[in-house]
Amino acid sequence: MKKRVVQEAMVGYLFAAPIIISICIFTLYPIISAFIYSFTDFNPLEIKKFDIKFNPQDAIEINTGFLPSELREKEVVIDFDLMTFIELDVGLKLDAEKSNLVQKYFDSSKLLKDFSEGKLDKEIAIKDFMGTYMTMHGDQFRKYRPKFLWFDNFMELLKDQYFWISLGNAFFFSLIVVPIQTLLAVILAVAANSKIKGVKFYKAVFFIPSITSSAAISMIFWMIYSKPGVINRLFGTSIDWLNEPNTALPAIMLMNIWTTAGYFMVTFLAGLQDIPDSIYEAAEIDGASGLTTFWKITMPLLRPQILFVAITGTIGCMQVFDQIYFLIKNIRNITISFFIYKNAFEYGKMGYASAVALVLFLIILAITAVQRKYIKDEY
Amino acid sequence: MVEAFQYKNRTYGIAKDFSTLALYFNKSIFDKCGVAYPTNDETWDSLLIKLQELKKKGVEYPIIVNPELTRMIPFINSFGGSVVDSNMKVSLSQPNSKKGFQFYIDLVTKYKVGYEASAAGAGWEGEAFGKENAAVMMSGPWCLGFLKGSYPNVYNKMGIVEMPKNVKRSTMVYTVCWAINRQSSNKDAAWEAMKFLVTEGQQIFVEKAGVLGSNKNVAAKDTDPIKQVFYKGADYATPWKIPTPTGLFSKANDQINSRIKDLFYNKITLDEALKQINENYDSWIK
Numbered sequence: 315m316k317k318r319v320v321q322e323a324m325v326g327y328l329f330a331a332p333i334i335i336s337i338c339i340f341t342l343y344p345i346i347s348a349f350i351y352s353f354t355d356f357n358p359l360e361i362k363k364f365d366i367k368f369n370p371q372d373a374i375e376i377n378t379g380f381l382p383s384e385l386r387e388k389e390v391v392i393d394f395d396l397m398t399f400i401e402l403d404v405g406l407k408l409d410a411e412k413s414n415l416v417q418k419y420f421d422s423s424k425l426l427k428d429f430s431e432g433k434l435d436k437e438i439a440i441k442d443f444m445g446t447y448m449t450m451h452g453d454q455f456r457k458y459r460p461k462f463l464w465f466d467n468f469m470e471l472l473k474d475q476y477f478w479i480s481l482g483n484a485f486f487f488s489l490i491v492v493p494i495q496t497l498l499a500v501i502l503a504v505a506a507n508s509k510i511k512g513v514k515f516y517k518a519v520f521f522i523p524s525i526t527s528s529a530a531i532s533m534i535f536w537m538i539y540s541k542p543g544v545i546n547r548l549f550g551t552s553i554d555w556l557n558e559p560n561t562a563l564p565a566i567m568l569m570n571i572w573t574t575a576g577y578f579m580v581t582f583l584a585g586l587q588d589i590p591d592s593i594y595e596a597a598e599i600d601g602a603s604g605l606t607t608f609w610k611i612t613m614p615l616l617r618p619q620i621l622f623v624a625i626t627g628t629i630g631c632m633q634v635f636d637q638i639y640f641l642i643k644n645i646r647n648i649t650i651s652f653f654i655y656k657n658a659f660e661y662g663k664m665g666y667a668s669a670v671a672l673v674l675f676l677i678i679l680a681i682t683a684v685q686r687k688y689i690k691d692e693y
Numbered sequence: 694m695v696e697a698f699q700y701k702n703r704t705y706g707i708a709k710d711f712s713t714l715a716l717y718f719n720k721s722i723f724d725k726c727g728v729a730y731p732t733n734d735e736t737w738d739s740l741l742i743k744l745q746e747l748k749k750k751g752v753e754y755p756i757i758v759n760p761e762l763t764r765m766i767p768f769i770n771s772f773g774g775s776v777v778d779s780n781m782k783v784s785l786s787q788p789n790s791k792k793g794f795q796f797y798i799d800l801v802t803k804y805k806v807g808y809e810a811s812a813a814g815a816g817w818e819g820e821a822f823g824k825e826n827a828a829v830m831m832s833g834p835w836c837l838g839f840l841k842g843s844y845p846n847v848y849n850k851m852g853i854v855e856m857p858k859n860v861k862r863s864t865m866v867y868t869v870c871w872a873i874n875r876q877s878s879n880k881d882a883a884w885e886a887m888k889f890l891v892t893e894g895q896q897i898f899v900e901k902a903g904v905l906g907s908n909k910n911v912a913a914k915d916t917d918p919i920k921q922v923f924y925k926g927a928d929y930a931t932p933w934k935i936p937t938p939t940g941l942f943s944k945a946n947d948q949i950n951s952r953i954k955d956l957f958y959n960k961i962t963l964d965e966a967l968k969q970i971n972e973n974y975d976s977w978i979k
Contacts, residue, residue, distance in 0.1 A: 366876065376703070402703055405875065541814035557811045559958055645951045661944045 352467055352669035354460035357662055361458050363406060364441040370434040373403040374425075385430035396422050406440055409461065412454065419450045460665065467669035477670060479646060480653035481677075483563060487649060488631035491567050496623050498575040503582030504612060517583075524577035532640035535569045539641075562647040566637050574630070578623045585619035586612070621689040625682045632678050650674055694907045697932040698870045700940065706870030707891050708907035710898055712833035713926035714767065714864045716740075716857065720850045722828040726750035731829070733922075735857040737771065737796060740829075744806040747828055756829040757818040758800055758807035760954040762946060763865060763933050764831065767856050769793035770863035770931055781936050783974040786967040793859070795963055798956045809957065823847050831856065833867065834923045838903045853922050866930035868907060937978040945977035 327334075375381060377399045378392050385392070400406050400416060408416060425447050428434055444455035471477045506517045523531065538544045539555040546552055555565040589612070597607050613620070635651040642648055648656075650670070658667035698706040718731055728746045744755040758764070766776060774790025777783055784790055800807030808827070815821035818830040823844030830836075840848040856864040871890050873883040891908055899906045899915050905923055906912040912924060935942045952966040961969075 368875070398701070402701055540816075541811060554809070554811045557809065559954075559960065644954050645947055646955070656947070660947075661941075 348668040348671055351460070351665050352672045353464065354462055354665045355467075355663075356460040356665040356668070358664055359662060360407065363458055364444070364456055365439055366405065367437045367439050368404060368443075369437055370404075370425075370443060371429060371432075373399070374429050374434070377403045382430050382432045382434075385426070392426065394422055394426065396420060404440060404443070411461075415451050415454065416448070419448050421447050421449055463665065467666050468673070470666065471670055471673065476645065476648075476653060477650075480648050480650045481674075483647060484632050484634070484649040484651070487563065487567055487570075487634060488628050491570055491631050492624060492627040495571050495575050495578065495627055496620060498571065499578035499623060500582050500613065500616065500620075502575060502579040503586055504608065506579060506583055507586045517579075520576040520579055522576065523573045524575075526573075528573070528636035529640060531569070531573060532637050535565075536641055539565050556641050557643065559644060559646055562642055562644065566634075566641060569637060570631070570634065574627070578627065581619050581623055582616060585616045589615050617689060621685065624685050624689060628681055628685065629678055632674065632681075694866070694868060694927075694932075697866075697868055697934055698872075706872035707887065708868045708870050709890070710895060710904040711866050711868040711907045711927065712835060712905060713866045713923045713930050714764075714831050714833055714856055715922050715926060716829065716831055716854050717822060717836065718829045718852050718854070719822065719825060719827075719847060720852050722747070722752060722825065726752065730852055731854050731857070733855045735854065737768070737857045737859050740857045741800070741804060741806070744800075744829065745804060748806050752828050754808045754813040754821065754827045755806040756800065756808075757810050757813060757821050757827045757831075758797065759818065760809060760950060760957050762949045762953065765794065765797045765953065766931055766933075767831075767863040767865055768797045768859075771856075771859040771861055772796070773860045776935055777937075781938055783971060785970055789860075791963070791967065794967075798953075798963060801957050802959055822851075834903055834905055834920055837919065853919065855922055855925055862929045864926040864930045866927060866932050868932065939978055941978055945974060948973065948977050 371382065378394065380392065397413065397417065400408065400420075441456045445452040448455065502520050506513055506520065536556065540546075541552065541554050545555065553561060555561045593611060593615075594607065597611055602610070633651050634649055635655065638647075638649050638652045639655070642652070645656075651674070654667045654670050654674070657663045657670065694708045694711060695704065697708065698704060716731055716735070720730065723730055723743075726747050727750070728743050731740055731743065747755040762776070769776060769785070769790050770793070772789050772793035774787050774793050775784055776790070778787075785794060797807075801809075810817050810821045813821040813826045815824060815826060818827070818832050819836045819839050821827040822830045822832075822836070823840055825847060837848075840851070855862070871887050873880060873887060877883055892911070895906050895908050895911045896914065898904055899911055903920070905920060905927070906915055915924075935945075937945070949970060952961070952970060955961045956963060956966055
């Protein structure tokens, strides 16, 4: 009997294995890594720097301008700049701490002797090279270890003007978009739930924007919002919506509301099915108007769904990236996720970007905890 | 061209080709307004007068200006200034640099003759010029093929002259290079390929794609008259490479561009912008 239970459990886990493995690799591992990196100065371009192979003889020839034979025959005294040699000809970037070690313990005279004897004309990995010529601490040059910075990254981000600007933009974005999006989704759901003609068509039309590629939508809206675009023609204005600092974010917010309201409409539609018709009939009998029914019956009974939509909406808005990446050209209008992207992938400061991401995570966690407290999820 | 890819006396790549900036103008718009064409001896002041004339006669967007440091450098340099000094410290608030900077911003805010491409209803300066929304633009030879193909009527009535000067001539040279990966196992084959690409290969690029030859022999054979003004620019052009102690400039570029955009929209004064740049430059190039 016990064997069967265990066997069944194994089969269950086997079925679930693909998704468990992919979540571990692509979700859990990156999250934990990011958490760890946020306390370091991790730079992904340096991971393999000690594994690179090079030919020391060529490197020394380039640096000094002499061949091994010349050194042997002419007894020349070379002005050998070790640090430049390491930095440029071996091609190894060193921080202050490692530079000191190299300056103290690297045996340059042994290196030049081996060079003049022609012993260096073969490919060798940097880690082995350093191991051979460092009289002490050669083991520190075998594997890349990012420097542990304690809370330096966090101190830095508090002082970074653009961190606050992009965080403020993300807050502004969420504060306006989430309520409007939620309300609009409820209204759309009520409309889609009614028995008017063509309701299936409307359902589809409302929902399609949320499944369209955000890149495609961004391109279309770029044209709509441009100077000779539809919006300006309709309202007779001549504003460059996406470039003027005051209108850029509101324009994106409008686009976002249009895109995601349909998605949340589906959640509310499901919620509406749970509301028994008898309540509406009772309200009608009591003489309640449409508006009163909406605010006093429908909305309160949708509270669990409202909580879900508010939380999901907040998480999505605080992390908005696609539209900002495609459409915003002025870094005064970027949001926090774009700030993280810039630091990680354009400025090469992966550790710092991880720290900002961690802060963002904590902020969103705090907001959703507050939401959960105040919007009770049971009625 | 060779220096652009050198760092501390070591060469890391060989230039593939290059582009310089020159001044494009729409002859028929100038004719309609009765303004003389810009010439190769134009100065920024004399060009400003012409642009103001155009504006008075009803041209809504006389010249396209981009809120980017890379396009502002010819102004800074031709007024005798520089972005960084010989110690790689930022020198944008030196009197001459500031004059160039001020002139660039004034085109947009004070004289109202300069506009961003998007304000003129286009995605970039080539499109604005091609649609005849703008009368003048500063751009490179990459526009030649674009205009010839997409806006042939404008191509036929445009003129190109060297960038105007102030106390000296200045323009930008943009270039990319061919390089071989250090870890490559086919270095010899790659070297052969590279040798071809910077000689006969470059010839093909120059003829078919309209770029400028960085190899002197290839350039000598390129006698297309319309490209000569770009070749001339190479004599006094500044490469788009700001030397920094760390070699990093990406963040500083974004930050300076953000200030330029603020200045375009009158959000801060030039003195404030320069103050912010001077105070923070060192932290941006870390």
